[in-house]
Amino acid sequence: MKLYNSLTKRKEIFKSIKPGLVTMYNCGPTVYGIQSIGNYRSFLVADLLKRYLIHKGYQVKQIMNITDVGHLTNDSDAGEDKLEKRAQEENKDPREIAKFYEEAFKQDIERLKINKADKYPRATEHIDEMIKIIQILLKKGYAYEINKSIYYDLAKFPDYGKLSGNSLEDLIAGKRVEIIPEKKNPYDFALWIHNPAHIMQWQSPWGSGYPGWHLECSVMANKYLGETIDIHTGGEDNKFPHHECEIAQSEAANGKKFVNYWIHIKHLLVNGGKMSKSLGNVFSLQDIEDRGYSLLALRYFLISGHYRQNLNFTFEGLKAAENTLTKIHNFISQLKTVDNEKVNVEEMLENYKSNFEKYLDDDLNISGGLSVIFDLIKQSNKLISDNKISKMNAQKIMDFLREINSVLGVIDLEGNDENLGVQKELIELLILARAEFKKNKNWVMADKIRNSLSELNIQLKDTENVTIWEIKG
RNA sequence: GGCGACAUCGCCAAGUGGUAAGGCAAGGGUCUGCAAAAUCCUUAUCCCCGGUUCGAAUCCGGGUGUCGCCUCCA
Numbered sequence: 001m002k003l004y005n006s007l008t009k010r011k012e013i014f015k016s017i018k019p020g021l022v023t024m025y026n027c028g029p030t031v032y033g034i035q036s037i038g039n040y041r042s043f044l045v046a047d048l049l050k051r052y053l054i055h056k057g058y059q060v061k062q063i064m065n066i067t068d069v070g071h072l073t074n075d076s077d078a079g080e081d082k083l084e085k086r087a088q089e090e091n092k093d094p095r096e097i098a099k100f101y102e103e104a105f106k107q108d109i110e111r112l113k114i115n116k117a118d119k120y121p122r123a124t125e126h127i128d129e130m131i132k133i134i135q136i137l138l139k140k141g142y143a144y145e146i147n148k149s150i151y152y153d154l155a156k157f158p159d160y161g162k163l164s165g166n167s168l169e170d171l172i173a174g175k176r177v178e179i180i181p182e183k184k185n186p187y188d189f190a191l192w193i194h195n196p197a198h199i200m201q202w203q204s205p206w207g208s209g210y211p212g213w214h215l216e217c218s219v220m221a222n223k224y225l226g227e228t229i230d231i232h233t234g235g236e237d238n239k240f241p242h243h244e245c246e247i248a249q250s251e252a253a254n255g256k257k258f259v260n261y262w263i264h265i266k267h268l269l270v271n272g273g274k275m276s277k278s279l280g281n282v283f284s285l286q287d288i289e290d291r292g293y294s295l296l297a298l299r300y301f302l303i304s305g306h307y308r309q310n311l312n313f314t315f316e317g318l319k320a321a322e323n324t325l326t327k328i329h330n331f332i333s334q335l336k337t338v339d340n341e342k343v344n345v346e347e348m349l350e351n352y353k354s355n356f357e358k359y360l361d362d363d364l365n366i367s368g369g370l371s372v373i374f375d376l377i378k379q380s381n382k383l384i385s386d387n388k389i390s391k392m393n394a395q396k397i398m399d400f401l402r403e404i405n406s407v408l409g410v411i412d413l414e415g416n417d418e419n420l421g422v423q424k425e426l427i428e429l430l431i432l433a434r435a436e437f438k439k440n441k442n443w444v445m446a447d448k449i450r451n452s453l454s455e456l457n458i459q460l461k462d463t464e465n466v467t468i469w470e471i472k473g
Numbered sequence: 474g475g476c477g478a479c480a481u482c483g484c485c486a487a488g489u490g491g492u493a494a495g496g497c498a499a500g501g502g503u504c505u506g507c508a509a510a511a512u513c514c515u516u517a518u519c520c521c522c523g524g525u526u527c528g529a530a531u532c533c534g535g536g537u538g539u540c541g542c543c544u545c546c547a
Contacts, residue, residue: 026547027547028547029546029547030545030546032545035547036546036547038546038547039546039547040547041547042547043547045547046547161476164476164477164542164543165475165476165477166475166476166477166542166543167475167476169475170475170476170543213545233547234547235546235547236477236478236541236542236547237541237542237545237546237547238546238547239477239542240476240477240542240543241543241544242546264547265547266478266479266540266541266547267540267541267542267546267547268547269540269541272539272540273540274540274541301485304485304486304496305485305486306486306487308478309478309479309486310478310479310539310540310541311485312485314484314485316484316485316497316498317484317485317497319497320484320485320496320497320498321485321496321497323496323497323498324496324497327496327497327510330510330511331511333510334510334511359487365487365488366486366487367485367486367487367488367494367495367496368487368488368494368495370486370487370495370496371486371487371494371495371496372495373495374494374495374496375494375495378512381511381512382512384511385504385511385512438506441506443506443507446506446507447506447507447508450508450509454509459509459510460508460509460510461508461509461510461511462505462508462509462510463510463511468510
């Protein structure tokens, strides 16, 4: 399988450090508010990648950090901490805020059917390790102390910028770097910040303060996954400076390569432009549901665009995704009812499977992967209408879809079968009654049953032999 | 000002040298008591200009346009 590596800027054959095991670190959320669907796009890509690696037979060890100590809005001491800001607005302790939104995040993940990472370590629970790495960097001469704050001395790390394409000279030339007099060089970033005004404080060898915001990822990746990890994912905005700083910290401290494959996920746009609060186009999962769309449709939408391409969110697009899913689910309902003469379906499925993998192997070519589903549906429908699909064949197709869905997670394979209990039997009883009415050409009663069920959100569909039903989405 | 990405049918989106997958939407037909579903058919020469090549959406150069990052952000 190939993955595009942001570091080398080309697709590379993926090879894990240890055979059969992949270590993956995902930049996770800062829990100072409800996460947007944009955030979830990047988490969904990590999920897709993990699911596919598992499909390929790897064991995947996945860590996603929870940032529960605020980042500064800039590297100066005067920066504002988002968590603290929120805490002040809501008149609460920052820890309360973080806890509340972390919980909300975890619920969202479940609702989006994102498989859980092995661990979601919190930044505030790793302050000791952060202090340790700062001490190592100081000892090795990569950092310096000024006024009880510690800065990274980037002049000592010439590789800085190799990920984003920036160079230190460019950064100065770019003149957006704010000059903070106490730093040796304007681009040096903070490892430890002394600022009595900050609410959250920890003790350190340099007095009380709080850690620089790039440290947590270096520390947690190292602690849970090792000094060199296979894959590191994050939104494209993290590439610079965050990931550059992680590299500088980890590689200087450990003397080893930090990450073999960097995966950066392009941003989700809304109506062709940046998602931003001022434009009022930042949507949460709740917003999506409130407008009557299913989260499964959202998952499909967010997953259906290649991760290295901006995906443009519109409600029109979401509607289209929902329609597409309906088509797949209709096919499954149909599949559950067939029972005709036999034809060998295994070869066909083998073919689709290898196509699916051929696409996904190529840097997660999701569009190609999805097209396999539609090809399968088209071919299967033809076989069904030719009465060539037996119950056993239908089962095999279902098993195939289940396998693919272990990677995609966008198909509801259970459909009507789940959580209905007695209701299910009642519905089928009514369908039976309607069949009698139909046989006697009592269209009034037949339509009455159909319409009444429809009002209860149960859609009947007459196929050639039987009537199938499903819950309306 | 610096760094980077992208530009393919009405919309979304594959395709990285051999004459354009797939989804949505639209139109027409079949099936059906009607409806829904299903199904069949129809719709592009790939932003512009120039070059390389027997041959380019695919490579090179130059335009134009869009988007992102450079300050916390997935």
